[in-house]
Structure formats: C-alpha cells, structure tokens
Amino acid sequence: MTVTLGEGLLVSLFALISGIDFWLEGFYIFRPMIVCTVTGLMLGDLRLGIIAGGLTELAFAGLTPVGGTQPPNPVMAGIMTVVIAHTTGHSPATAIGLALPFSILMQYIILFYYSAFSVFTKKLDDYAKEANTKKFARLALMPTVVVGVTYAIIAFLCVYGAQAPMRELVNAMPGWLSHGFQIAGGILPAVGFGVLLKSMLKMQYVPYLLIGFTAACFIKFGNLMPVAVIGAALAFIEYSHARRNSVVDKKLKEIQDNANNGGEDDGI
Amino acid sequence: MTVTLGEGLLVSLFALISGIDFWLEGFYIFRPMIVCTVTGLMLGDLRLGIIAGGLTELAFAGLTPVGGTQPPNPVMAGIMTVVIAHTTGHSPATAIGLALPFSILMQYIILFYYSAFSVFTKKLDDYAKEANTKKFARLALMPTVVVGVTYAIIAFLCVYGAQAPMRELVNAMPGWLSHGFQIAGGILPAVGFGVLLKSMLKMQYVPYLLIGFTAACFIKFGNLMPVAVIGAALAFIEYSHARRNSVVDKKLKEIQDNANNGGEDDGI
Amino acid sequence: MTVTLGEGLLVSLFALISGIDFWLEGFYIFRPMIVCTVTGLMLGDLRLGIIAGGLTELAFAGLTPVGGTQPPNPVMAGIMTVVIAHTTGHSPATAIGLALPFSILMQYIILFYYSAFSVFTKKLDDYAKEANTKKFARLALMPTVVVGVTYAIIAFLCVYGAQAPMRELVNAMPGWLSHGFQIAGGILPAVGFGVLLKSMLKMQYVPYLLIGFTAACFIKFGNLMPVAVIGAALAFIEYSHARRNSVVDKKLKEIQDNANNGGEDDGI
Amino acid sequence: MASNSTVTPKRGKLSGKDITKLGVRSIYNQSAMNYERMQSDGWTLAMTPMLKKVYGEDTDGLAAAMSANLQFINTNNYAAPLLMGLLASLEENGEQRSTIDGLRIALFGPLAGIGDAITWFTILPIVAGITASFAKQGSILGPLVFFLVYVALFFARIPIAHLGYSAGTKAIESIRENSAIVSHAASVLGCTVIGGLIASYVQIKVLTKIPVAAGHTISIQTQFFDRIFPNILPLGYTFLLYYLLKKKNTSPVLLILLTFVLAILLSWMGVL
C-alpha cells in the first residue's frame, strides 16, 4: 500500500506534536507505544499500529535520555516501523529493524541541536539581567519550535517522499535478510535492558534480577503483573529493612559524635 | 424435607453444648466447621453438613470475638445453614445467606447478656470478701448456665418451630434472589478477611499479603498448605532478623544509658 | 551377561585410578556419576552406566568424608552397581542396593588404613629432621600406592571373581525382594541428605529448606536449576544483610571498647 | 523488689497436680463474661482452688487475693493459663499483694496481643483455610483435623500453665521483650495466609458479556479482569471492606448486609 499525500501530512503533523512532547518529556506520547498506535490509526490500520506499538515499545524499553544523553529516536522509530510494515507488507518485527536508520538519523539531529542551542544562552543572560520577561520567554521557546518543525519536515520526507525507493529496496530483500531483520527485532529489547541494567544493577540487586527472571520463566500468565507484584513486595520488604538500618546508623553516628565532642570538651 | 421433633431436640441439645463452648472458648466445636458437620449428622445428611461446614467456616473466618467484641453468631449460623439447605433443598452457599438473620439475632442476645451479667459482680465481690468459695463458684457459673439454656431454646424454636413459614418463604423466592444469596455466600468471606486485616495489616505486612495472594493464584494445589509453608518460611526469616535487631537495639540503649550515666556522674 | 577377563582387568585399572583420586580428592572422578559412566563404557553399555551414575550419585549425595570421616565407598558402589545391573539384568535402582555390601567393605578397608598409616609418621619425622626431602617424598607417597593397589585387587575380585555366585544369588531372589532393593534405592538419597543436614541445618536455615522443597514441588522442570537460582538469590540477599550486620557489630564493638578505654583512662 | 515483709504468714506449697488443675480450670475464664469487668469473675473462679491451697487457714489472705483478682481483666484464653501459672508461683512464694497485682495488670495486655496474634489471627485462618478445602469436597478429613487441632490446643493449657509456673518472675522480662518479635513473625505468617485465603475463597465472577458484533461477545470476566490479574475482584473488594472497617470504622455487620444487598442487586441485574 502507498501512503497518500493527506496521510503523509497527517503523520507529519503528529510528528511535530509528539516530537515536541519528546523534547519536553511531557505526556509520553512520544513513546513508540503511542506513536505507532496513532500512526496506524492515521494510515487506516489501527491493529497494525497497536501491535507494532507493543513490539517497538519493548525494543526501546531501556533507550532513554537519562542524564541528558540522547538515544535512538523513539518518535521516528515508531512512525517508520508502522509505515514500513504498512507499505511493504512485512511483519512489524521485521519493520523495527528497517526503521532503525531513520531513528538514528533523528538522534543525531537532536544531538546537533543540543550543541547548537548553546548560542541562545548569551542573549538569554542579557534579557535576564534586564528582567525582560517577555523577550526571555519568546527566545527560550524558540528551540522548541525549531525542533517541532524539524520533526514535521523529516517525518514528511521519510514517510511520503522516500516511500518509492524504500519499497523497492525492501522488495528486493532476499528471504534470509528480512528474516534476519525480524529476528533482530526480537533480540533488540536486550540492548535496552542492558542499558537499564548499566545504571541500575549493582551487585546487591543481582538476586532480584534472578528472581524476576525465574518468576517470569515459570509463572504462566499473559502479562508481567505477577512479576511486578512480587518485585513490589520484595522492594517493600527491603524498604522496611533500609529504614530500620538508617535509624541504627543515625543512632550510631550520634553516639560517636557525642563521644568525640565529649573527648574534645575534656581536652579543652 | 422436614425436621422431626426428635431431630429438633437433638440439635437443640447440641446447640446448648456448642453454645457453652463458644461462651468459654473451649474446644472450638462452636466453629461452623464442627457445628455444620454435627448438625448434618443429626439430620441424617453428614455429607451436606461437611460441605456446609467448609463453606460457612470460611464465611466466618475473620469474624471473631477478639478484644471482647461479639461477632455474628457462628453456632446459629452453622446450625441454620444446614437446616435451611436440608429442608428447602437449596445449596449450602445459598443457605449461608438465609441463615444470617438467625446468626445476628443470637449475636444481639449475647451482647445483651454481656451487659446484663454485670449485675452479678456486686454479689461476687461480697462472696470474695467473705472468702466464700462455694457460693462464689455457684454464682460465677450461673451466666454459663443461662447462656446454654438460651442457646437450646433459641435453636429449638428456629430449627423445629419456624420451619413451616421458613420453607414457604424460601420456596416463594424468585431465581435471582436465591442466586443472589448464593453469590453473597461466596463473597462473604471477604468481610471476615477484612476484619482480620483491620487488626493485623500494618503497612509493613502488605508485601506478605501480596506474596500470599500471588502464590495462591499461581500455585495449583487443592489446599493452602503451600502458601502456609511459604508464609512460615518468611515469618521465620523475619523472626531471625527481628531477634538480631533487638540485640542491636539493646546494645545501643545500653551504650546510651552508660553515656548518660557517665555524663551525670561527671557532673555530680 | 558375563564380565570377560579383559573387561575385569580394565575395570580394575580404573578402580586403581579413581581409588587414588578419592584418596587424594583430586578430580572427583571417584564420584559415582563418573565411576558408573566409565564402568558402563568399559562393559560396553554406556547408557546403563550413565543412568546408574545419575541414580547412584544421588544415593551418595551426602555421604562425604568431611572432617576426616569415611563414608560408604563411592568407587566400589559405582562399579558394582553397574556390574550387577549389567550381569543380572536388574534395574540400576535395584542394583544400588545389591552393591552396598561391596561399598561398605571398602569403607572399612580405608578406615583400617587410616589407622595403619600412622606407623609411617615416626620415620617421616626423622627424615624431616634430616631435611632429607627425597626419602621423605618416597615414604609420604607410599600410602597412596598401597591404597591404589588395594582398590585394583578388591575391584578385580568383586567384578570378575565373584560374578558367578553373585549371579546365582541374585537370580534366586523372589520378586518382592528385588522390588524391595529397588525401592530402597529410591529412598537411599534421604540418608545422604540427612547427613548433609546434620552439619548444615541450624534453626535459622529451616525456612530455606522449606522454600527449596516447596519450589521443587511446584516448579515443573527437568532439573534443579530453578531451585538453585532461587537459592542463590536468597543466599546473596542474606549475604548483603550479614555484611551490613557485621559492619554495625564492628562499630558497636569499637564504641564499647572506646567507652571502656575512656573509662579506664579516666580512672588512671 | 522481692518480698521483704516478714509479717506475711508462711504460705502453702503447690504440687504439680495443682498447676495441672489450674491449667484445666482456666477454661472458666469467661464463665461470667460481662462488660463491667470482662473476664475477672471467671478468672477468679479458675484461680480459687489454687489460692485456697496457698492461703490455707489464712482466710483474710484468701479474701484479699480473691478480691484483688476480681479487678478488670481481659486476655487471650490460651495466654490466661500462662499468666495464672506465673501468678501461682508468686502467690506461693509469698510475694506482696501489690507486686502480684501489678504484674497481673502489666501483663494481661501484652499477652492478649501476642495470644490473639497467634491463635485468632494465625492458627485459626490457617487451620480453617486448609481444612475447609477438604470439607468443601465433602471429605470428613476437614472437620476431623479441625477438631483434633483444637482438642490438642485445649490440652495445651496444661503445659502452658506449667510453663508460666516454672518460668516465674524470670519470664516477665522475656515476655515483654519477645512479645513484639513473636507478634511480628505471627503477623507475617498470618498476612501471607490471608492473602492466600482471599485468592482461594472469596468468589466474585462477573457474568456480563458485551456484544461486539452479531453472535460475538466479549466476556468482562475472562477477557478483561482475568487478563489483568487472577482474582483481582476478590482482592479489590476485600481491600474496599478493609478500608471501610479501618478508616470509616464501619461495623462488620453493616458490611455483611451491604454485601448481601449488593449481591442480590447485581444478581437481579445479571451482572454477578
């Protein structure tokens, strides 16, 4: 199927909105779960959008902007996964892989903006010194506008402009290649989880990882709620222990401080 | 089926005995598990009695006299559940609901006695002052006798006397109503568990509730032993921790006391 | 089937090697898992050897030489289980029981050697005093050689020499007796686990035993890895707690020591 | 703190049998339960023979002891023999009236707490939960095991009384200290089991099916609730009741009636 001009513009508008949402981290409609669903709706295939949303959301699970870093772009990944699956007839799992270059393209554009927007800081300092709130507000919102428009343009080009060559490319793919992309889509979440673990996993949390893993392996249920409930219970138990520990530590510190003070007092 | 006079007297006698047992909290034959079973046996339908016992026991699980309160009466609930199921042919689950008014009636009678028996205290004080142990014993046992006889009378009236109107009433019930009673019987245990939780559940025990709940949801087994075993294991682990904590607390207290004493000694 | 002379010598050689391995506790090829497998291979029935290895290994799980004690001998148990199953056609489970006398025989021989080898100590003291390392080495290795040769001889006699009477004996067994031996093989691991528990199980570890037991009862999986993973997770959590506890204890001790020292200093 | 009043007349000695009898007589503890002094009348009735033996000829002492025991008391019925045994040893040792009474008053509260946690909140739900699963299938094992457990518990009153007697005053410190720890562990066990009981025995199943197309319906229960978490409605309803009981102080009887009304209403509407 082809994407019509109207559909292309519609998706482009949504890219603008969700792009700004990602920039501000507002309503999290920038996550693939929502982006895919809405894109699917706009292309007239809601079900495809929802399924692609589930898959792509997981593939991007740990890829977050924490600490001011910039991950592969979730908005473009979400849009292009649905668009590719829709236009080429490939499964969403395969499409995730094919959408990745677009996602990385947008990642680098945002990285460029992070550097570029430093130019405004000088001017904003001046406005602040003058307490000129009007001008300050206008200028401080400028980057958001620039980002939004960029999303709209890039999305339109990718979705509407590039569809012919892309379809050709994809159709020319041999079976093992598209199978390879599909498989990659299934393994991809591992990267996100690896990133998550990089910032969370200290030695002392390894047992909980193992418990969660084992529980999910052997509790047959359609979602992860049981694992989350077990995790919440364990977290709560640990919380109680940690509270108790901090009380003891406080008392110990108090005693030692008193002892030291006492010692000093004697000395003086 | 009808309850014969002989059966009515038999059940009435058992009401006297189990009523006294509830009054004294002796052998716990006052719990619906036993009351239903024995009543079923007396009415010639042991199997019905046992099944009703299981159901009614659970419906009354948390309804206990802890702290001197008085719950809906388990003896009358047990007797009447079996009697109603036996005479009207309804399922025990439905009968639990229909037996409830009798249970609440007896609850209020006991509550009345709790107030009324205060009249004896004056006299008992006097006997005590005279160290008249004989008279003291006779009077202190009087309330137990009164309670037992009351149970016998009330049970006889409900079981034997009221059966004709009751059967009519029950037979006139439309389907949705008896279905409603049956459903209520299935939900009723929630009240008891709520009452139990009211006195047990502090924030720090929530995780254990969740663990027990989740375990029971996913461990397929005919009884709750697995959950109880897990609970026992967790309780034991917590016990070890608490023991250890109390040792630390004791030492901390000692040190602080010494510090204070030391300070005071110096001061004096 | 009969054991040929060649097979008998081969097994005898392996008994020498694995016997020395048990004496030195080197590569653990003395455990029934390996002994049975190799014996099976030598007798031309590898599969039987492997299966018998699994069964016999478990039956001897807790029977270890910890603390310088001497358990029923795993080498002879392993060899004879396979040999008996092979020559009489009985199941390995039955054969474990029939092999036991040979295992106990060897146990007593080793026990005898433990006492006997004390005779060398006098001479070794002398060599040490002379710093005569050559002679020391030769003498200190002597017991190992004696043990190895003993294994070879005993194994040859049992495997090759005693096979005719043994087959007769076994063939004469009524059904209930061989069934009894088989059942005993299934219960035997309990002894080993009991021995393990004797040295490990303090009150505070009972909950973990229960958790492992319950987990194994309800997690349907072909091996014990899930239980081991859960155990490892719990062990790790306990390790973190214990580490933390020891830090607190240290601080408490420090404070108390300081207090005492302080007190003494003041006194002086 | 020990008895230093030399004027106290020498008191009688108690035998092992006396303590056994005291344990059995602890069954009288609620014989005259009333709102004015709760268990005190029955409590005194249970104590009388023991006191009589201790005071012997000393009728004044006996009268004083009986009167003292008639003060307000309300404790757990399986903890009562423990306290009785403990007090018996004090009476026998000739402690002062005030010491004895002070201890009785100081200990009945903590003992009620720990006793209730173990007997009402832990043993009963576990025994009820497990035996009910047998009984519901019509197996006599259910009531039989239930009965045997509680007969055993009744006779446990005897060793409990002996425990209290032999522990004597040394026990007091330990009871105070460990009551919190034991209650804590019992609560952990109790709450775990109640969680399991909620999942196993509260039954709420929505019958409503939403028609989405001709001949095609979606079941609210199996296609919605059961997919989120098993038994989520029983858990939710139990927590609602808990909330009403705890925060709104609603009476259990009212909640029972509410449950009936709701059940019948929703049955009538075809929802349950």
Next chain:
Amino acid sequence: MASNSTVTPKRGKLSGKDITKLGVRSIYNQSAMNYERMQSDGWTLAMTPMLKKVYGEDTDGLAAAMSANLQFINTNNYAAPLLMGLLASLEENGEQRSTIDGLRIALFGPLAGIGDAITWFTILPIVAGITASFAKQGSILGPLVFFLVYVALFFARIPIAHLGYSAGTKAIESIRENSAIVSHAASVLGCTVIGGLIASYVQIKVLTKIPVAAGHTISIQTQFFDRIFPNILPLGYTFLLYYLLKKKNTSPVLLILLTFVLAILLSWMGVL
C-alpha cells in the same frame, strides 16, 4: 541561617493558584535544552511568573533571581516541580539569594537520581512491559492504559509542586536522607521487573538441528538450551551486552548495529 538582612525589601505573597501554575509550567523545563547549561533556560522560563509575583516592583531583585536560575541545572522532569515549589517558598519568605541558590545546586543532583530511579527505571519498564503484552495481541487496552498512566503523571506535577512548596526547608533534610532508601527500594523493584522483561520479551531461538542418525535429529534449542534453563540465551545475551556497556563502555548504538549484523548473519547461516 534564616534571613536576617533587614535591607531586603518586603516580598509578594504566593497563592495556591500560583503554585499550581508553577507545577504546570514545569513542562517548560527542557524547552531550550543545550549542552552548555542543560535545562537552565527552560527552568528559568518556568519560574519567571512566580518570581515576577514575588519581586513585584523590585526589578533588580527579579533580574538577580532570573540570572541566578540561569546557572547549570539538570534534574529529573518529575522532580523539577518539587524543587521549584520548594524554592518558591524560600523566595517568598525572603531568604537570601545565596541560601536559595545553594539549595538549588545542592538538591538537583539527588533529585535527579531518585527521580530517574522511579520514573525512567521503574515506572516506564513496568508500564511498558505490562501494556506491551496487551498491545502485542492487538488490544487497544495497551496504548490506552499507557496513555492514561502518563497523563496522570503529567498532572501529578501539580501536587508535586504543592508538596515542595508546603514542605519548604523542612523537606531538605528528609530528601537527602530518604533519597538513598527510596532509590534502593525502586532498584529492587526495577531489577525484578527487568529480569521478568528479559525472560518475556527478548527472543532468541536456535533453529539448528544436529542429525544423529538417518531421519533422526537433535534440536539444539528444545533438547539442549531449553533443558538447562528456559530463556537462557536471552539472559546470556543481555548480560553480554551489559558487560560491554558497563566494562567496555561500548555505545548502545554500536550494540544495536552489532545485534543486527549478528541476527542477519545467523539468519543467513540458518542458525536463528
């Protein structure tokens, strides 16, 4: 430590509405994100109306406050309203510039840590994991629940701002103290869930079958890996990536490419 400079001009009062507005405006926090000062421009934009109200006629004070807020800041976006509210109460109370700035600088780091632990590392994986299981089956419940959760979180900015405002200086000590404990508990939950996510959502299945006899093959996946532990390959591969990320500092993008190359290669070889 409190303001003792009597030269400070009296400052304006803030209403509840002002704080609500502050909470909503905290959305501007990243409006001009850049590598030089990260969120400071957007942060100041969010704060401006509040500062304006506080300083009123005092333009110099406003200019000073705005300039101070333009210093480097980078914190979690759900923790930002908390810090904003807290600082609003200090500005309103006429604390000295240096006190206010010191607190802002001292707190944004810890708040980033605790906020990220809760929002990015715990809530997102849980919500994503659970809703994805619905979405993968084509159920609209997935995106719907996801959306509702995050709309609710957006509006939580308002009470969070109020919390910060009303807690005032008292909160500081408590934030410092509890941030470690809450992060710890969140990590426990987060790691448990990630363990579950690995098992549920990373999919690696070896297709290779080894022929052992004519017409008889052994499947590497079902007869080897699946017998050792379910999902052992997903766990192993995730740990390999973790190792590369943590110890070798490999970039995630490189690992994504590596994953693709491997997947395509092994697909071509018929292994996956």
Next chain:
Amino acid sequence: MASNSTVTPKRGKLSGKDITKLGVRSIYNQSAMNYERMQSDGWTLAMTPMLKKVYGEDTDGLAAAMSANLQFINTNNYAAPLLMGLLASLEENGEQRSTIDGLRIALFGPLAGIGDAITWFTILPIVAGITASFAKQGSILGPLVFFLVYVALFFARIPIAHLGYSAGTKAIESIRENSAIVSHAASVLGCTVIGGLIASYVQIKVLTKIPVAAGHTISIQTQFFDRIFPNILPLGYTFLLYYLLKKKNTSPVLLILLTFVLAILLSWMGVL
C-alpha cells in the same frame, strides 16, 4: 608482630612459577592421611620444594620448617592451597618460625569450615542434583558437565594458591571476619538446594489401597498423602533420619541398613 629478629639468615625469593607448582602440589595433601596427624605428612610433601627454595643452603632452617609442618593439620582440600600460598609468603619474608606456625594452626580450622560449606555442602549437591537429572535420562551431558566442573575446580587450586600468596598477612583478618558471613550465605544456598533435592530425588510411594465398597478403593498415596502436600513422605523420612543422626547420633551406615530392611519389609507386605 613483624619479624624483628635480625639473626634470621636471608631467605630465597619465590617466583610465580613456584607458587603455581605449590598450587598443583597441594594435591598431595592427603597422600598419607592417617588418624594420628591427618593430612600433615602429605601437607609437608606438598610444601617441600617451596621450602627448599626458600631456605636454600640453610638445611637447619629447612629441617625446622619441615618438622613444624608435620604437626597435626586437617583442612579442606580446596582451601589448602590458599593457606599454603599464604604461608609461602611468610616463609619468604623471613617471619619467625613461631609466627608462621601460629598462623597455620589458627587458620586451618576456619578454612576447613568455610571450604567444606562451599565445596562439599553447596557445590557438590548442586552439581550432583542438576547433572543427575540429565544422567537419569541417559544423557551424556550429565557426567560430562560433572567432570568439567571438577577439572575446573582442580585447576582453581593454582589461582587459589596465588591468591593466598599475594594476600599475605593482610588476608588473615579478612578470612577470620568473612568466614562466618560466607558460610552463612553458603548454608542458605545449600539448604535451599537440599530442600529441592529431597522433593526431587527421594522417592516413597505407598501402594496400599483401602477398599471402601465393592470394586471401589481409596489410594492412600494419591487420595491422602498427595492431597496434603506433594512429597510429604520423602520430607518426613528425611527429617526422621536427620533427627536420628543429630539427636541420637546414629551412624549413617546403620541408617542405610535400616532403610534397606524397611524397604524390603514393606515391599514384602505390599505397602511400598
């Protein structure tokens, strides 16, 4: 505490290779095991080449060292190389004989405890339990994995010896401190696994069926024991044996015979 005796002749230097050799030679530890001095002969045999290199020309020193090492010792065989390495560093550094001997005597006990807990009580049951599940199905994976694990453990003696050598005296404090903690964690793991082993590998099934009516029987196993708790008989019997071993000090061999007699008897009676 360090060597301050200037009379000690200068001692030889050890190379990495010497320590590697020491690790391998630790296999001799039990070469002459006997009840008088347990491992001391083999222990000394393992140490000799290292001691020779250290003492070189100083034959008196070597003789003294050898004689000292011949004192009673009994430690875990995987902990032995650790202790050997540690002592090697002390010998090399010229510590006094009494210091070295004191440490050897002080440490072999704790090291036996922690080593046994890890190797005999944790690793062996786990490896045996898991590989046996493969072997019981006839898969060569079972013995293969078992063998590889223990070959690896054998060669671990080398790094263990190096660890002991490089840790030197600093290690002593840490071993003393952590041995309790590590043993504790190992016991937790060990007991969990043994619980699992009991459930998986002890097999007791009652065959008795009670006839209740014509053609209708009740199976004791499936309709009674299996309904109470799975594998309750194996657990019960194991605990009985544990009780006999622990409290009655029964010998394991006796219990093995008892098990046989019981099994054959009950087989004859048709119960098992």
